[in-house]
Amino acid sequence: MAEPLLSTRNLAKSFGGLTATDDLSLDVLPREVHAVIGPNGAGKTTLISQLSGELQPDAGSIFFDGQDITALPAWRRPHLGLTRSFQITSIFRDMSALQNVALAVQAHAGHSFRFWRPAAQDPELLEPAREALRQVGLQHRADVAAAALAHGEQRQLEIAMALATRPKLLLLDEPMAGMGPEESAKMVELLQKLKGTLAFLLVEHDMDAVFAVADRITVLVYGRAIATGRPEEIRGNENVRQAYLGEESLAV
Amino acid sequence: MRVDLRLLLILLVVACLALLPVAALLAEEPYWMRFWSRIMILGLAAAGLNLILGFGGLVSFGHAMYVAIGAYTVGALRHHGVEGGLPDILVALGASAGVGLLIGAICLRTSGIFFIMITLAFAQMTYFFFVSLEQYGGDDGMRIASGTQLGPLHLDDTLTLYYSAFLLLCGVIFLTWRLVNARFGMVIRGARSNEQRMAALGIPVFRYRLTAYVISAMICALAGVLLANLTLYISPAYTHWTRSGELLIMVILGGLGTLFGPVIGAIVLLQLEDLLAHITQHWQLFLGPILILVVLFARGGLLGLLAPRQISQRPAEEIDG
Amino acid sequence: MSTTLLLIQTLNGLQFGVMLFLMAAGLTLVFGIMNLVNLAHGSLYMMGAYFAAAATSWTGNPLLGIALAIPAALILGLLVELITLRTLYQRDHLDQVLCTFGLILFFNELARVLWGSAAIPMAIPESFTGFVTIIPGLIYPKWRLAIIVVGLLVALLLYVLITHTRLGMLIRAGASNRAMVGALGVNISLLFTLVFGLGAALAGLAGAMVAPLLSVEPGMGDPILILTFVVIVIGGIGSIRGAFIASLLVGLIDTVGRAFLPALLREAFQTQSANTVGAALASMLIYILMAAVLFFRPRGLFPPKGR
Numbered sequence: 058m059a060e061p062l063l064s065t066r067n068l069a070k071s072f073g074g075l076t077a078t079d080d081l082s083l084d085v086l087p088r089e090v091h092a093v094i095g096p097n098g099a100g101k102t103t104l105i106s107q108l109s110g111e112l113q114p115d116a117g118s119i120f121f122d123g124q125d126i127t128a129l130p131a132w133r134r135p136h137l138g139l140t141r142s143f144q145i146t147s148i149f150r151d152m153s154a155l156q157n158v159a160l161a162v163q164a165h166a167g168h169s170f171r172f173w174r175p176a177a178q179d180p181e182l183l184e185p186a187r188e189a190l191r192q193v194g195l196q197h198r199a200d201v202a203a204a205a206l207a208h209g210e211q212r213q214l215e216i217a218m219a220l221a222t223r224p225k226l227l228l229l230d231e232p233m234a235g236m237g238p239e240e241s242a243k244m245v246e247l248l249q250k251l252k253g254t255l256a257f258l259l260v261e262h263d264m265d266a267v268f269a270v271a272d273r274i275t276v277l278v279y280g281r282a283i284a285t286g287r288p289e290e291i292r293g294n295e296n297v298r299q300a301y302l303g304e305e306s307l308a309v
Numbered sequence: 310m311r312v313d314l315r316l317l318l319i320l321l322v323v324a325c326l327a328l329l330p331v332a333a334l335l336a337e338e339p340y341w342m343r344f345w346s347r348i349m350i351l352g353l354a355a356a357g358l359n360l361i362l363g364f365g366g367l368v369s370f371g372h373a374m375y376v377a378i379g380a381y382t383v384g385a386l387r388h389h390g391v392e393g394g395l396p397d398i399l400v401a402l403g404a405s406a407g408v409g410l411l412i413g414a415i416c417l418r419t420s421g422i423f424f425i426m427i428t429l430a431f432a433q434m435t436y437f438f439f440v441s442l443e444q445y446g447g448d449d450g451m452r453i454a455s456g457t458q459l460g461p462l463h464l465d466d467t468l469t470l471y472y473s474a475f476l477l478l479c480g481v482i483f484l485t486w487r488l489v490n491a492r493f494g495m496v497i498r499g500a501r502s503n504e505q506r507m508a509a510l511g512i513p514v515f516r517y518r519l520t521a522y523v524i525s526a527m528i529c530a531l532a533g534v535l536l537a538n539l540t541l542y543i544s545p546a547y548t549h550w551t552r553s554g555e556l557l558i559m560v561i562l563g564g565l566g567t568l569f570g571p572v573i574g575a576i577v578l579l580q581l582e583d584l585l586a587h588i589t590q591h592w593q594l595f596l597g598p599i600l601i602l603v604v605l606f607a608r609g610g611l612l613g614l615l616a617p618r619q620i621s622q623r624p625a626e627e628i629d630g
Numbered sequence: 631m632s633t634t635l636l637l638i639q640t641l642n643g644l645q646f647g648v649m650l651f652l653m654a655a656g657l658t659l660v661f662g663i664m665n666l667v668n669l670a671h672g673s674l675y676m677m678g679a680y681f682a683a684a685a686t687s688w689t690g691n692p693l694l695g696i697a698l699a700i701p702a703a704l705i706l707g708l709l710v711e712l713i714t715l716r717t718l719y720q721r722d723h724l725d726q727v728l729c730t731f732g733l734i735l736f737f738n739e740l741a742r743v744l745w746g747s748a749a750i751p752m753a754i755p756e757s758f759t760g761f762v763t764i765i766p767g768l769i770y771p772k773w774r775l776a777i778i779v780v781g782l783l784v785a786l787l788l789y790v791l792i793t794h795t796r797l798g799m800l801i802r803a804g805a806s807n808r809a810m811v812g813a814l815g816v817n818i819s820l821l822f823t824l825v826f827g828l829g830a831a832l833a834g835l836a837g838a839m840v841a842p843l844l845s846v847e848p849g850m851g852d853p854i855l856i857l858t859f860v861v862i863v864i865g866g867i868g869s870i871r872g873a874f875i876a877s878l879l880v881g882l883i884d885t886v887g888r889a890f891l892p893a894l895l896r897e898a899f900q901t902q903s904a905n906t907v908g909a910a911l912a913s914m915l916i917y918i919l920m921a922a923v924l925f926f927r928p929r930g931l932f933p934p935k936g937r
Binding site: 362368370415418419421422423425426427429430431433434437438440441442443444550551554557558561591592593594596597598599600601604605 | 661665667714717723724725727728729731732733734735736737738739740742743852853856859860862863867906909910912913914917920921924925928
């Protein structure tokens with residue numbers, strides 16, 4: 058087995074009496090799509106926030122690309138290749154789609170203590186930005202204000218911004234949140250297109266999407282990983298069935 | 310086209326300002342030059358504040374303290390027998406940069422209501438500090454005998470001061486224009502729009518904001534140097550918190566996040582105060598409600614009313630809520 | 631520097647502190663629950679003082695004057711809330727700052743119009759003139775002691791209100807999570823108005839009580855307002871407990887510091903400039919304190935949970 062790109066060891070996080078992450082050890086291999094699923098309240102977003110650095114874990118450690126990044130500030134992690142997208146769309150609403158992505162490119166083009174040349178005409182920023190928009194299929198909407206984009210397009214923009222940072226591992230927090238079937242299908246298409254070029258840690262509720270894209274799946278219940286394995290293994294796992302998929306089939 | 314209207318207005322104002330001394334001399338009203346010098350000086354300070362407020366979204370209620378630092382630099386140097394011009398400017402820039410670095414580093418660790426209150430508190434602190442400086446007149450302030458002298462230029466001379474203020478104002482606005490559209494400006498504006506996103510992209514927002522804060526402090530200090538030359542008087546009142554409030558009003562009146570707004574705001578506020586003062590001694594009774602109405606109903610400021618910007622050109626005004 | 635002097639200044643600091651607490655309690659609740667930056671809080675304090683002085687000269691009885699000032703301040707506060715502040719709840723902080731700044735300008739000028747620029751006098755209530763012996767050798771003005779007692783009583787009442795009543799529970803919940811309280815079906819509008827009214831009454835009380843001691847003049851509320859901000863920042867926005875501790879801290883440090891620091895430095899360094907430095911430093915003490923607190927605890931000493 059290849060050396061994991063990301064691995065957590067005994068990660069733990071609690072909020073008062075609530076345990077959000079419970080002795081969690083998982084890993085993500087390079088260029089693998091690793092999905093994390095689980096019922097609501099399982100601690101999936103908390104996990105992502107700890108991996109991206111917005112939350113500090115109470116215990117345990119996080120390793121990325123051979124380095125211990127547990128205490129590394131959030132803003133440094135994208136520079137190592139670890140980038141996240143947000144469950145609730147977090148973009149620069151008052152700027153155009155192109156400007157949004159250009160900012161992402163700028164974040165990785167050295168420091169920004171440049172006071173003279175206009176950024177909006179800088180090919181160094183615009184070319185990679187257009188490329189990222191092309192990758193997600195938004196190139197024709199480049200000059201539209203981000204606030205004016207459709208919800209699905211905004212989620213695509215999130216991904217474009219993340220891609221512009223040239224990540225090795227992308228933490229995707231429910232990319233399909235709030236999307237209808239058409240938009241979801243487009244997103245799955247995009248993920249399949251990107252599959253194999255970089256690693257993904259994908260948190261999602263949409264099971265069809267997860268099973269279509271994932272190389273491996275980890276099931277999280279009350280902050281604990283109760284199973285990890287390939288999709289077929291997970292589908293057949295009794296514990297998982299009971300804890301999670303069982304609820305779903307009951308609903309049917 | 311809308312954009313042209315805005316540009317036209319700005320060019321008109323600039324042209325009028327450039328030619329005002331001619332009109333003043335012809336009409337034998339040198340007072341006009343002093344009045345409009347004051348407007349431009351305060352407009353300069355407002356432009357400094359606009360950098361972090363209009364573009365950065367940082368509501369500093371204490372920027373008058375940097376104006377006071379600039380003024381006191383001139384006063385202190387004259388008091389200690391240091392003549393000349395370059396020390397005035399260098400010390401003012403240095404002191405404001407130093408204080409701005411220190412205070413900014415503390416304030417910028419906070420946000421929202423905290424930031425507003427803390428900047429206000431620090432401005433109050435500098436007020437007490439200046440009051441306690443007995444050698445510079447304490448509470449009453451101090452007259453100074455001469456202003457800043459740069460070679461043959463005496464900045465305390467009415468005409469020289471006027472054009473110095475004018476050129477400095479134009480220069481600062483020009484530099485601000487370059488700055489806010491450059492990469493640095495994009496970080497500041499993006500951080501105003503969505504700070505969390507900025508950090509998630511990998512940008513350490515704090516250091517950029519602190520830099521912007523220090524730059525804005527230095528601009529205000531330059532305004533303070535000019536102010537001391539205008540009045541030949543320094544006083545702790547320059548850092549009274551209502552002066553900081555006035556700067557805020559100017560930026561808002563003119564339009565947040567516009568380049569020329571601070572100047573428009575300064576013109577309108579000072580003309581309004583002057584007008585009201587002629588009507589009634591209790592003009593502040595009306596200024597208060599007028600301000601409230603402007604804030605409630607003319608959110609984009611006057612430039613926003615006259616020529617609203619299209620959303621795709623540059624970041625639009627901050628939407629309520 | 632005698633012990634007696636130190637004790638007196640400590641008591642003065644305590645008196646200043648409880649007065650700040652009355653201001654801070656209202657302000658921190660309004661910030662914490664309604665997310666409203668209200669610069670006009672100082673104006674309510676000023677109007678409380680003016681109401682007390684006016685009512686005293688009208689009735690001839692200072693105690694009655696103070697008693698009348700409190701409901702007057704309350705009503706004024708509610709009027710202000712109804713007419714101007716309601717529209718500000720949804721606005722961003724800059725708008726709130728500017729609008730309430732406009733209110734300050736208005737009220738300061740109103741005071742000038744109604745009562746003139748000069749300070750108006752107010753007598754200390756008859757039964758509280760003179761001094762009381764606290765311990766042998768230490769006498770202290772009765773009225774100042776009364777203020778301390780009233781302030782501590784109010785603190786106690788607030789504590790009971792916050793921790794043992796339903797309204798208090800709503801207030802605490804609102805300080806942590808406003809949206810949730812609204813979602814639970816509580817009449818947010820009414821809660822806001824009640825909280826604001828309480829704050830206004832407290833500010834009015836503070837102004838009314840210090841009116842016999844200080845100059846009742848236009849703008850008297852402004853420096854107090856800023857100090858109140860400092861107290862809240864140090865204590866933690868939304869926290870009554872934080873406001874209490876911070877206001878006593880600020881009151882004591884400011885009063886004792888201003889009284890003794892210049893003399894201390896002068897004795898230590900024996901130079902003229904030491905006096906100036908001492909005075910300057912003393913005036914900056916609480917801001918340095920604020921900066922220090924913020925450095926280690928950007929949310930204040932006792933921020934309500936959930937913030």
